[in-house]
Amino acid sequence: MKKLSIKTFSLILLLTVLSMEIIVFYNFYTSTKTTIHNLIKENLQTDILNLSHYLNKTFHPGSINSVASHIDNILVINNAIRDIHILDDKDKLIYHPTTRYGNQHAFDTNCLPIAKIMQSDILNNQCFEFQLKFYNNLDPYHYKVKIYLDSEYIHNILIEEAKKIFLLFLIVSLVSVAFLIFIEKIYIIIPLEQLRRYAYYSEYPPKNFFISELESIRYSLQITFERLKREQENLYTLSTKDPLSGLYNRLSLKEKVEWLISKAQRDGDQFALIFLDLDNFKNINDSRGHTFGDKVLLHVSKVLLNAVRENDIVARLGGDEFVIVLPKFENEAQITEVAQRIKEELSKTYNINDINESITASMGITIFPKDGKEFTTLLKNADIAMYKSKDLGKNNYHFFTQGLDKIVQDKITMHRLMEKALQNNHFELFYQPKVDIQTNKIVSCEALIRLHDPVKGIIAPDKFIPLAEESDFIIKLGDWIIKEACKQLREWSQTQLADVKISINVSSRQLNADIVQTLIENLRNIDDKKLDLEITESVFLDDFKTKLKVIKQLKRFGITFSLDDFGTGYSSLSYLKNIPFSTLKIDKAFIDELKSKQGKSFVNMIIGIANDLEMDVVAEGVETQEQLSYLKAAKCEMYQGYLCSKPLPPKEFEELFASDKC
Amino acid sequence: MYKIFLLLLFSFILFTGCSQENEKEITISTNQWIGYAPLFYAYEKGYLDKLNIKIINNVSLAEAAELYRVGKANMVTTTQHEYNMLKHETQDIIPIILLDRSNGGDMVLSNKSIQELHSADKIYVYLEVDSINQEIIRDFIKHNGLDIKKMTFINQDQQQIQDVKFKKNRATLIVTYTPYNIHLEKKGFFEVASTKNIDAIIVIDALCTTSELLKHDKKRLLALKRSIDKSIDVIMKDPKASHQIIKKYISNMSYREYLTSLDSIKWINKPSKELLNYISDLDYKEEYIIQ
Structure with a gap:
């Protein structure tokens, strides 16, 4: 139409x-x-x-x-x-x-x-x-x-009458047309134009119209625009504010910091950015529940708002991460003053749901333009500095330095390398024999991971394992180790190595419900008793109950557990009491001290405890015949170390086993 | 809006559809004559209103005929004189309802006897020349052997004749008809001849109309005839009541005079065969006469 x-x-x-x-x-x-x-x-x-x-x-x-x-x-x-x-x-x-x-x-x-x-x-x-x-x-x-x-x-x-009628017609026509045009303009054209403008600009609603249909449209537009404005405001709030704390969110923080960067570049000013992460907030969430955790976050938000100055910006990035921007400061002492005030205010005891709690936070500080000229750089560097604070014992603040940056860059490079290695199968398991001291026969082995980088060659585990344990990469890597070890057990089950057990190291992050499923899937057609999981005491520092539950579950399948590096950590007897370990591994540091009387006493004591608890004992890092002789005399069951062999690839391990040379 | 439009359209169709063109008014031009009493009665009783027929009462037959002639009336009461005259002048007049025939209603009055008239040197004759009066006086002169040369004819209508101051010594003849005779008789005039005894003259009073009306409105004309018949019946059966109703149309004559006047005419609304044959010679065609 x-x-x-x-x-x-x-x-x-x-x-x-x-x-x-x-x-x-x-x-x-x-x-x-x-x-x-x-x-x-x-x-x-x-x-x-x-x-x-x-x-x-x-x-x-x-x-x-x-x-x-x-x-x-x-x-x-x-x-x-x-x-x-x-x-x-x-x-x-x-x-x-x-x-x-x-x-x-x-x-x-x-x-x-x-x-x-x-x-x-x-x-x-x-x-x-x-x-x-x-x-x-x-x-x-x-x-x-x-x-x-x-x-x-x-x-x-x-004719005269016709003239009169024609004149009357002209007058009536002109008047009626003019009147119609006037009426139309007043009541239709102008209101429509006003409606068009209103629809276009959505501002300044016209006054009520005489024509009911137009008034109905005007009213509908007004209602719609008011609703849209409310929704727009809500959306703006949602897009710029954190719904829980009401603080600025990441997007809004980014806008404000970028504006500050432009201004500071123009005026030659500098500003500071404090990255704040609550210490052990996960524990609060896990122990008190997320609702309680949210209340803590709300409390922290209020504390931060009260602790900063009027023009300072406080934002919540998510989780327990906050950012405070100090747009103006005279010297670094002023930044320190704010950081200190935050630290003091946060550490004060507060009451939520009739529970008195206190919390600490670690803070990293960057300064524009010294520590970064872009928002992401400033934030990243502040994050690095914050982790440094955590490393230094938490509840503190730390300024970013170029040295910190180097460490982080190395970590990032290593992390990329590990990801790539896992994709391209550059990881490999080496096996170090565990030898029965009485028979001098290889009865078991510890699977130890190696990284073969095509460019850098073999990279030692101490270079990448700690980094892997900082992130969830250790879980993926752990799964790969389980899969490879089980595969090896399956291969050996049809050979003369059928009785050899394999021990694999499990990190704290791995020890959760998922590992149970992973082991069930990989241990098909394999005697579960052939697999031993080595864990250190540090594994139990977080969430002991859950991990104990997982260990007991795996124990029921027949999987055995070894307490690695015993004597170097807390050496808590309660662990030995509550956790069903089969084996105690004496750390190499004790073996190295066997020359001294005190060293011998410690080894004897550990062996004594193990014997009393009916646990096997494995001495790590045995390199000399003297050490072996002493261990034999002390009734240690097994040893592990270069005296027999360094960790070997599977083929070489099989040859060593066949040669019976240990 | 759409519903309102439909409602308006429906209303328009309803009202315009229900309305019909009003029947065109029929005008009867007539004059004071006892023979037209049924028309006056029907009019007063409202019979004619229902048929949308109105009457115009004139002072004479000539005046009544004139209105018909100039087109101001489409029906007219006539004697055969006016009928023939209008037929000659307009070529469009048809007698359709016979009312009465004069039976003494038309008359010649005089202040002198016939003998005195014969001996008079001069006779003044008052009449409506252009009416049946002329036929009556001619017949009277012929019948009584009077010398027309001695006569002076004065053409006046009956109303004017009423007002004339007559001289008693003058031999005077007046050709008139009821009810005008009553007033004249009170002035000393007496009847010397009437249609009751003038055998040569039969005065037929009829209601005539145009050919167009007869063609297109026959139904109303039939209804008019029924109203006239009904009125004649009432007049005949209850003259006193009818007198009260129509006396204003006939010079407010007394009831006695009214009865006398009625005796001077005969109703021919239901004509005999003989009468129809007779009047056919006067060009009253039976086929148009509503019986």
Whole structure:
């Protein structure tokens, strides 16, 4: 359907109205014309009938002058009558008003009987006649009276009337069109334009409209815009504020810091960014629940807002990470002052749900432009500095330095290398024999991971294992180790190494419910007792209960556990009591000290404890015959070390086993 | 909006559809004559209003005829004189309802006896020349052997004749008809002849119309005839009641005079075969007469 503009539509409407007015006025004109015709005809008829009546009563050829004045009078009064003639029975003109009794002749015009006057067209029929009958005694005489009409006069009356009607039509049309245009403009065009502007700008709503449909649209628009504005504000809040704390979120922080960077670059200013991470917040969440944790975060938010200055910016990045931006500071002491204040305020005891708690945080500080010229760099470096604080014992703050950056860059490089190695199968398991001291036979081995980088060559585990343990990469790597070790067990099960156990090291992050599933999947068709998991005491520092539950679950399958590096950590006897270890591994540091009396005492003590608890003992790092002799005398069951062999690839390990040379 | 438009359209169709063109008014031009009493009665009783028929009462038959002639009326009461005259002048008049025939209703009054008239040097004759009066006086002159040369004819309508101050010594004849005779008789005139005893003249009063009306409005004309018949019945059966209703149309004559006048005519609304045959010679065609 073709679209019309309001103006075109209105024009069509006006033309239609105008056409209708023309029709109405034309009908009015024809009606008026007919009425005027009829009035003239009735007037003529009346005059002619009166004349007829008068003449028929009074006319006599001998006294014609007695009727002349009456006829003259009619001619004077009725302008529509031009002339009146009386003709005798021989059609001889015997009376003519202008030339009485002169030798005149009647006009050569066909006259209609007066009875036809109402049906006739008086503009075309210019003459009417009636019979004049008079008696001489009882003898009748029939004369004629002819009445000639002044058609020009009648025509002029109609013309005048037509002019008046046309003038009236013009005035009415112009006034009505002007009125319609005015009304349309006031009540439709202007409101529509206002609605268009309102719809476009969504501001300054127009006042109420007279036309209900337009008012309805205006009201709908107003309601819609108000709702949109509210939603927009909500969206803005959602997009810029953290829903929990009401602090700025990461996006908003980024905008503000980038604006600060532009300003600082322009003005040559500097500003500080403090990255704050709550210490051990995970423990709060795990022990008190997330609702409690959220309340703690809310409390921290309030503390931060109270601790900073008026123009400082506080944002929550997510989790327990916060950022404080100090747009202006005179010297680093001012930054320290703020950081210290935050530290002090946070460490104050607070009460949530009738529980008194206190919390600490680690903070890293970067300064623009010294420590970064972009938001991401500043944030990353502050994060690095924050981790340094954590490393230094938490509940502290640390400024970012280039040295810290180097460490982090190395970590990142190593991390990428590990990811790549796992994808390209650059990791390999080496096996170091565990030898029965009494029989000097290899009875077991410890799987130790090696990284073969095509460029850097073999990378020692101490370079990448700690880094892997900092992130969840250790879980992926641990899964790979389990898979490889089980594969090796499966291969050896059909050989002379069928009785050799393999020990693998498990980190704290690995020891969760997922490891159970992983082991079940990989230990199919393998004797579960052939697998031993070595764990250190540090594994139990976090979430002891969960990990104990996992260990007991695996223990039921027949998997054995060895306590690695015993004696170097807390050496908690409660661990030995609660955790079903099968083996104690004496750390190499104790073996190295066997030359001294004190060293011997420690080894004897550990072996004694193990024997008392009916646990096997494995001495690590045995490198000399003397060490072995002593261990044999001390009734240590097994040893592990370069005295027998360094960790070997599977093939070499198999050859060593076959050679029986340890 | 759409519903309102439909409602307006429906209303327009309803109202315009229900309305019909009003019947065109029929105008009967007539005059004071006892024979036209049924028309006056029907008009007063409202019978004619229902048929949208109105009457115009004139002072004479000539005046009544004149209105018909000039087209101001489309029905007219006539005697055969006016009928023939209008037929000659308009070529469009048809008698359709017979009303009465004069049975003494038309008369010649005089202040002198017939003998005195014979001996008079001059006789003044008042009459409506252009009416049945002329036939009556001609017949009277012929019947009584009077000399027409001694006569001076004065053409006046009956109303004018009423007002004439007659001289008693002058031999005067007046051709008139009821009810105008009553007033004249009070002035000393007496009847010397009437249609009761002038055998040569039968005066037929009829209601005539145009051919167009007869063609297009036959139904109303039939209804008019029924109203006239009904009125004649009432007049005949209860003259007193009818007198009260119509006396204003007949010069407020007394009831006695009314009865006398009624005796001077005979109703021919239900004409005999003989009468129809007779009037056919006067060009009253039976086929148009509503019986």
